[in-house]
Amino acid sequence: ILAAGGYASASSSLQEAASNPAQWVMPTGDYANQRYSKLDKINKDNVGSMVPAWTFSTGVLRGHEGNPLVVGDTMYVHTPFPNIVYALDLNNDGVIKWRYEPKQDPNVIPVMCCDTVNRGVAYAPGEGDTPPMIILHQADTSVVALNADTGEQIWSVQNGDPSKGETGTAAPMVVKDKVYVGISGGEFGVRGSLTAYNLSDGKQAWRAYSTGPDDEMLMDPEKTMSLGKPVGKDSSLNTWEGDQWQIGGGTTWGWFAYDPDLNLVYYGTGNPSTWNPSQRPGDNKWSMTIMARDADTGMAKWVYQMTPHDEWDFDGVNEMILADIPVNGEDRKALVHFDRNGFAYTLDRETGELLVAKKYDPAVNWATEVVMDKNSDQYGRPQVVAEYSTEQNGEDVNTTGICPAALGTKDQQPASFSPKTGLFYVPTNHVCMDYEPFRVAYTAGQPYVGATLSMYPAPNSHGGMGNFIAWDAGTGEIKWSLPEQFSVWSGALATAGDVVFYGTLEGYLKAVDAQTGDELYSFKTPSGIIGNVMTYENQGKQYVGILSGIGGWAGIGLAAGLTDPNAGLGAVGGYAALSNYTALGGQLTVFTVP
Amino acid sequence: ILAAGGYASASSSLQEAASNPAQWVMPTGDYANQRYSKLDKINKDNVGSMVPAWTFSTGVLRGHEGNPLVVGDTMYVHTPFPNIVYALDLNNDGVIKWRYEPKQDPNVIPVMCCDTVNRGVAYAPGEGDTPPMIILHQADTSVVALNADTGEQIWSVQNGDPSKGETGTAAPMVVKDKVYVGISGGEFGVRGSLTAYNLSDGKQAWRAYSTGPDDEMLMDPEKTMSLGKPVGKDSSLNTWEGDQWQIGGGTTWGWFAYDPDLNLVYYGTGNPSTWNPSQRPGDNKWSMTIMARDADTGMAKWVYQMTPHDEWDFDGVNEMILADIPVNGEDRKALVHFDRNGFAYTLDRETGELLVAKKYDPAVNWATEVVMDKNSDQYGRPQVVAEYSTEQNGEDVNTTGICPAALGTKDQQPASFSPKTGLFYVPTNHVCMDYEPFRVAYTAGQPYVGATLSMYPAPNSHGGMGNFIAWDAGTGEIKWSLPEQFSVWSGALATAGDVVFYGTLEGYLKAVDAQTGDELYSFKTPSGIIGNVMTYENQGKQYVGILSGIGGWAGIGLAAGLTDPNAGLGAVGGYAALSNYTALGGQLTVFTVP
């Protein structure tokens, strides 16, 4: 048992570990979610001669999201359900040091909305008597701390109840003496929350719900701010009919960020449940919201709801990238967020002030703009186009041609930021949809969706379903855009070598010039890529690692063997052609320049 | 419907196709089973700079045996159960042209003795109205002809009955207007047979059993020869007690070879059932036998039983390699066979004359020699060492230290032959065993094994479980031997580039110098390799392809999730350390020199 405060410096030692570019110690690379590496041995001049150095099959099929960690000479690789963790010896072509395979009830699989994905494990440096740990967030919501050296289980705690549709897919984040864990299940009426557990013993430190009474949301009516004003009393309860907030979604299955100077943790909340907007009048706060919380107490410092009263399943969970960049000529401590709804937001991450909100795909049509006039009663709100309002068109009416589709202009696939170029590199979807809401009754553990969807490439465009873009978050402009046949469901990596990496659903790992977007390298990995590119150095050589394994929402047809075009919450039809390019898998490919 | 004889030239056109080194049109590379390629763009001088060119995940886990075919610009990739077949476009990084997935009852899995393996599909060139076809031999013994251009099923025929333990793992072979199909199930008392089906319509042309009455074996008591003498009447029935031959094994799950000049097809038969020798007195003919049959009629021309009255499960199915080589100074039309029992046999393939029989691993101890004196009543018989006779030691006695183990000095992993060096390159096991027979009753569809085994590396040697050797079949000598930590369960490839390729159970693809055995290249593929290396040329570039996917008998612990050391017919304990090196997978890696 650790003395209180024994972990006081854990986050700083983790941050220190993250600042060594030879390692990759957090799922997101660093607390700022930049997914940027200072390594430059692989660079735009030599990346064309990059080759696979070694490979590793995870022994698991279906969607492989996230990326391995590298701590010292050890790589930690996780898998989708059943959530195996491998510790691989980097000095020895990935020989397996240890392997942890939890026993999980497979009944959790049917309550995972978007494949059996898992976005990665977290690393906690050792401190005092507590050894370094790997924290695994299982599909069944168990949070397990493993000894990083041996794989032995140190503690385990249950974060939710899969029989109610609560599942785990998000990567945990370690800050100081705590680990943050999100929850999935917006399509099952799960009430979202962020929970902090003590690293020392797995005890719950606090839980902050996305909806409900102020105290359960850890919101202070006076001190929690939204667009410059206190949120006021019952800010969530006021925006729901009756106790709908209890089954109102706002889940927290995306990425977390942390600013050590401000001691704030950032994340987004998901869609309100059900997908039939007529069933839940009101703004449905604080679904679809960027949250900034005190990292120690969980108290909300500021919040911003991007899509009040969602009518399209535009989950707000996408990552928050923290970057100090010029905005309208002024250096700002910015938070940049590429939302599912097709707007890219730049906010002041200290105050939550909205600085920029611009479409990052010209196809976006459900709203004309986000109002930036602080004096308008619409300030900060998207202006919905009636034609694409599934609420206004009503239940049992098929609203057609909405862009983006429910999986957004971007989904879980994280963007990266290069401080060298000042640009954000964003894997995007270029997909539109038809959406027909219908009335649905809530039954615990049963789908609570209430809409039939179909998806297709954005019309009158290049015919593909994705773009990989470079974005200037200070001005809200696309610098360049690379068309892709399918959505880019892989996380990007930018490096000091002026190279940006990403993967494609067909399975290509690509490297492009950070300035121009010119393709410098491409390799067909075994299966479609929905993992995130990472890099590390070992024995003086730089390596680039990527998980292949088609799946996730975009690949659900292949992953779950579905063929009805409307199945998989509407994604199967749109991505049907994927089966011409790739098959299921689960592999790590590690590249280097010889 | 084809006119009779419509296929008269099919084998010659297949042979012609095989003679084009850009293609790989038979599982075995050519009818002679040499697994030799005339391609030399990848050669001993540049193979060190070989790199993966593209990769493909099959979407299936467990043991991936065999190798893809290449016909023109198309590659055909098969998988273990459920036996998917993919046609990949070689001009386009393996884009999927078509995909065939049979629906099979998974109840076949538990009656597959040694993992859910499949050793490959056969190709039949089109002729007349019949399109080019891919012949798939499924686990459930269905033999299916697919249109090679579209994947559409043309015909399907059932070769056996899985409810009796009859399964399919062997690759079919196409000769003229027929396709030959073997059967598995020696561990279930299945009576082995070779069956020829008409390519035109899938109708059975003939079936030749390994045991039983002469007419069912397609043997002529006067004309079928064994070691220079007619086999005589009831040659099989005489060597079994009662009707034990009906459940007596002699299955045919290995590779087939064909000599177009002699019009003979060659293959070996498996172990007699049960593994408890005391239960089946007699020589148990014609289990454990090399068969030479007329390719048109199936009539046996000559036979040679290598291990009469097997006491160790030394299945005789390993491939027959046809090569014209000097033996004792004289040029011979030889057949070379590396048997499970640890002896490498060189015979005259026209007459069945025994020319050489020598141990190809010095560890082999169960027999001192094979008697070569034609005048001896022991001519052609191995001289069993009493200490290692599980029959003489008796039921319920654990005979220890037998070398090789039941999986032999070599199992299904095929060797290759280089006409350039005159050497055979043999992936071997270096494993010994304890073997305790016990009485067992026959029940259809239930294991009929009757022995408990444990396996371990050959004692007093290099500590590893395998060697990769070069063998002179004219003299019966090992030229060089490369120790390996695990058995080499992968098939070898020799090329005109003076390189020999093989894979390891850890997952390494290795290239060695054909003359010296010096290692020239090594790459860690995603999963352990039990597939066979093949090569082809596309658009002027040579490629080397290998399937990864740990499994087979050696990898059954990983493949089936077994941990009891005696499980998996004794293989689990011996190969337990494999789990430190690799995990399940199913990937094709295609290499080239940039």
Ligand SMILES: O=C(O)c1cc(C(=O)O)c2c(n1)C(=O)C(=O)c1cc(C(=O)O)[nH]c1-2
């Ligand atoms: O509302 C939720 O709780 C929830 C959970 C998840 C998840 O945990 O994977 C996804 C979504 N929603 C979702 O809307 C979505 O688009 C999505 C995509 C993916 C994926 O991994 O590809 N997961 C999820």
Ligand SMILES: O=C(O)c1cc(C(=O)O)c2c(n1)C(=O)C(=O)c1cc(C(=O)O)[nH]c1-2
């Ligand atoms: O007796 C039989 O019918 C039979 C079948 C098979 C098979 O079909 O895979 C094997 C064996 N026996 C066998 O003895 C054996 O060593 C073996 C190894 C393997 C393999 O694929 O690794 N299969 C088999």
